[in-house]
Amino acid sequence: MNYSYKDRYLLELDGRYDGSSKFPSDQQFAFFPSASAGWRLSKEAFWHISPKAISDLKIRASYGSLGNGNIASYNYQERFNISQSGRVIDGVLGQYTSAPGVIPAGLTWETATTADLGLDGTLLSNRLNITGDIYTRKTTNMFTVGQTLPAVFGATVPKGNYADMTTKGWEASITWADAFKLHDRPFGYSIGVWMSDYIAKIDKYNNETRKLSDYYAGETVGEIWGYVNDGYWTADNVGDAKAAQALFKASNSGTWLPGDIKFKDLNGDGVINNGDNTVDNPGDMKVIGNSTPRYNFGITLSADYAGFYASLFFQGVLKQDWWPGSEADLFWGQYNRPYNYAFKSQLDDIWSASNPNAYFPRYRGYVAQNGSGELHATQSKYLQNVRYIRLKNAQIGYNLPKDWMKRMHIQSAKIYLSGENLWTASPLYKYTKAMDVEGIHGSDRVLTSGTSGNGNNYPILQSLTIGMSVNF
Numbered sequence: 191m192n193y194s195y196k197d198r199y200l201l202e203l204d205g206r207y208d209g210s211s212k213f214p215s216d217q218q219f220a221f222f223p224s225a226s227a228g229w230r231l232s233k234e235a236f237w238h239i240s241p242k243a244i245s246d247l248k249i250r251a252s253y254g255s256l257g258n259g260n261i262a263s264y265n266y267q268e269r270f271n272i273s274q275s276g277r278v279i280d281g282v283l284g285q286y287t288s289a290p291g292v293i294p295a296g297l298t299w300e301t302a303t304t305a306d307l308g309l310d311g312t313l314l315s316n317r318l319n320i321t322g323d324i325y326t327r328k329t330t331n332m333f334t335v336g337q338t339l340p341a342v343f344g345a346t347v348p349k350g351n352y353a354d355m356t357t358k359g360w361e362a363s364i365t366w367a368d369a370f371k372l373h374d375r376p377f378g379y380s381i382g383v384w385m386s387d388y389i390a391k392i393d394k395y396n397n398e399t400r401k402l403s404d405y406y407a408g409e410t411v412g413e414i415w416g417y418v419n420d421g422y423w424t425a426d427n428v429g430d431a432k433a434a435q436a437l438f439k440a441s442n443s444g445t446w447l448p449g450d451i452k453f454k455d456l457n458g459d460g461v462i463n464n465g466d467n468t469v470d471n472p473g474d475m476k477v478i479g480n481s482t483p484r485y486n487f488g489i490t491l492s493a494d495y496a497g498f499y500a501s502l503f504f505q506g507v508l509k510q511d512w513w514p515g516s517e518a519d520l521f522w523g524q525y526n527r528p529y530n531y532a533f534k535s536q537l538d539d540i541w542s543a544s545n546p547n548a549y550f551p552r553y554r555g556y557v558a559q560n561g562s563g564e565l566h567a568t569q570s571k572y573l574q575n576v577r578y579i580r581l582k583n584a585q586i587g588y589n590l591p592k593d594w595m596k597r598m599h600i601q602s603a604k605i606y607l608s609g610e611n612l613w614t615a616s617p618l619y620k621y622t623k624a625m626d627v628e629g630i631h632g633s634d635r636v637l638t639s640g641t642s643g644n645g646n647n648y649p650i651l652q653s654l655t656i657g658m659s660v661n662f
Contacts, residue, residue, distance in 0.1 A: 200228035200250075208299070210259040214266045217298040224254020246312040253306075257299040261333050265349070266297045294336065294350035302329045322362040329355045335404070337396040353395045355411070359388025375496050382490040390482070400469040408469075412482030414513055415475050416568030417462065420454040422541060422551060423447070435462045439562045441554055449541035449552030451564040451571075478570045479511030500586045506579035512618075512630055513573055516559050516566050517643030520624040521574075525565055528555030535623050549621065578616035578627045584609045603660040610653045626650050 193201040202225065209219040228250040231237060268290040275284045308323040331351035339347055363384035369376045390411040400406040402415050423431050423446060431446035440450035453462045456474040465473030485508035492501040519526040523533045541548045549571075557563035565572065587606030595603055616627040629647035632640025636648060 196233065198230050198233040200226075200230070202226045204254065206256070208257050208259070210299075212259055212261055212263050212265070213297050213299070217296065220257050220299045220301075222255045222257050222301070224252065224256075226250065226252035226254075242315045244311065244313050245316055246310070248310045250308045250310070251306065252308075253304070255301050255303040257301055259299055261297070266293055268293055292345045292348050294348045296350070297333075298331055298351055300329065300331050300333055300351065302327055304328075317366060317368045319365045319367075320363070322360070324360045325358070327357040327359075329357070335396060337398075353405070354393040355390055356393055357388055357390040359386065361386035372495065377493070377495045379493040380490070383487070385485055385487040387485050388482075399466075402464070402467050402469065402472060402475070406469060410480065412480040413477050414479040414481055414511055414568060414573065415472065416478040416513070416570060416573065417474055418454040418456065418476065418478065419569050419571035420452045422546070423450050423452045424546075427452075434460060435564075437463055437562065438564050438567060439560065440552070440557060440564045442556065442560075447552060448543070449546070450554075451551050451569070453567075453569065478568070479513075479573045481511055481513075483507045484509035497589045497591065498587070499589070501584070502581065503583040504579055505582050506577070508577050510576050511573050512576040513568050514558075514630075515644045516561075516563075517633075518558075518630075518645050519643065520645045521622050522558040522565065524553070524555060525550070525558040526556075527559055531624075533622065533624060535621065539621075574621070575617040576627055576630060578614060578618070580611065580615075580628070581609075581613040582611060584612055599662070601661045603658065605658045606656075608655045608657070610655075611650050612652060 191201075191203045193199075204224045206222045207219065208222065211218065228248050230246070230248045232239075232244060232247045270287040270290055272285055272287050275286050277283070304325055304327040306323055306325040308321070311320045312318070313320070332353035332355060333349060333351060334353040335349055336347035336352060361384070363382065365380065365382040367378075367380035369378040371377070392405050392407055392409045392411065395405045395407050395409075397404050397406040400408075405411075425448050428446050428448050428450070431440075431450065431452070432444070434455070435446070435453060438453075440446050453474060455462060456476065457465070463473045464475050465471035467473075487506055487508065489504040490501070491503075493499065514521040517526065519530050522530075523536055524530050536550055538545075539549045541550065541552045551557075551564065554564075558565035560566055585606060585608045587604050590603045590605070592602070595601065614627060618625075618627050618630075625645040626647070626649050628650055629635075630645045633643040633646035634640060
């Protein structure tokens, strides 16, 4: 239902009644209402500001909920698993059934409830347009793992609606468009910038001991826990390495040498470890970064003059951390496996007696891939800053004069040159040129689930296109 009074007071009411056979019969249907309202101040009688300064100003607010039923089918039913036997009986591979798993006590819709406050404005004779929003989203009854139970339970704990999360964010855009005379011809141009950001926190989760191996209540989503680097072991102190870092190895033999990584003893107990691997006792670990992309932005620039036109579109992220992981061979090179490629970008930045301040440690194989290797452990020094800016599109063209086109009975025609992904800048490229900053998460995302390794993806391609468009 929509209502507008004198184009000044705006109201919209919505309601969704959704149903899904993925839930038990008493939870299959749910109602999700929402409402939004707007107040156009510039239409009020008391508004006496010149339209050349502010021609339109509107405040708006909304509150509503949506449901998510994206879970596997039949989770609420006891299902016998039917499989093919590996044993041949009477010349055939028969089928057999196995006992069903434990089902949750109840399944229901995950609900996201959002409150939003926004502002829209048109200023300076319609040349400047601004839009901004701040919002809070509360997601309840999230479908997650069940509570950890004793081994005597004897079965896999079923998933259910056991978690809540709160997300707070904002987004804004500013656009300036104008024109002026240049040699008696109009020169038009526009500049647009948009940016958004959010932070999500876990309010409830089945992790009473707050183990760092899973989500926990109070966690900021994207937290990266790790050790803090304290330089390299030297000839003067390497004798202390074996006792202090007994959980780690710098080689298959376990021998520590100068140039191997030294971790900082944060709790002062003389031994580097992760304590109980909990928030309350993390040993020598702490939050060293966050993998959530912060301050996503875009920039558009355009201009036109005497039939010529040009445009640029940039996009990027201003803050994001990335831990390469043990299988990021495109980052680690031969630190991952000694038979990998050796990268030119590493050659002058590897520790040696004559290069003690190099970024990478003493040259070792498997120390990133091995579960106890010194580079396998998440740590501050090799946590990568993956903020970036990329020129996603650039275009230049020319609209052929209309009087030319009329003679050939053509309505309009233009020629253009367009480029995609022409330039990218990121701190990541200081240490590796082998991977794309937008393809660092997971591997083979197009073909697989993307859980094997990091960064082994088909690259984002650069392209140039020359074209002509004709309308008859």
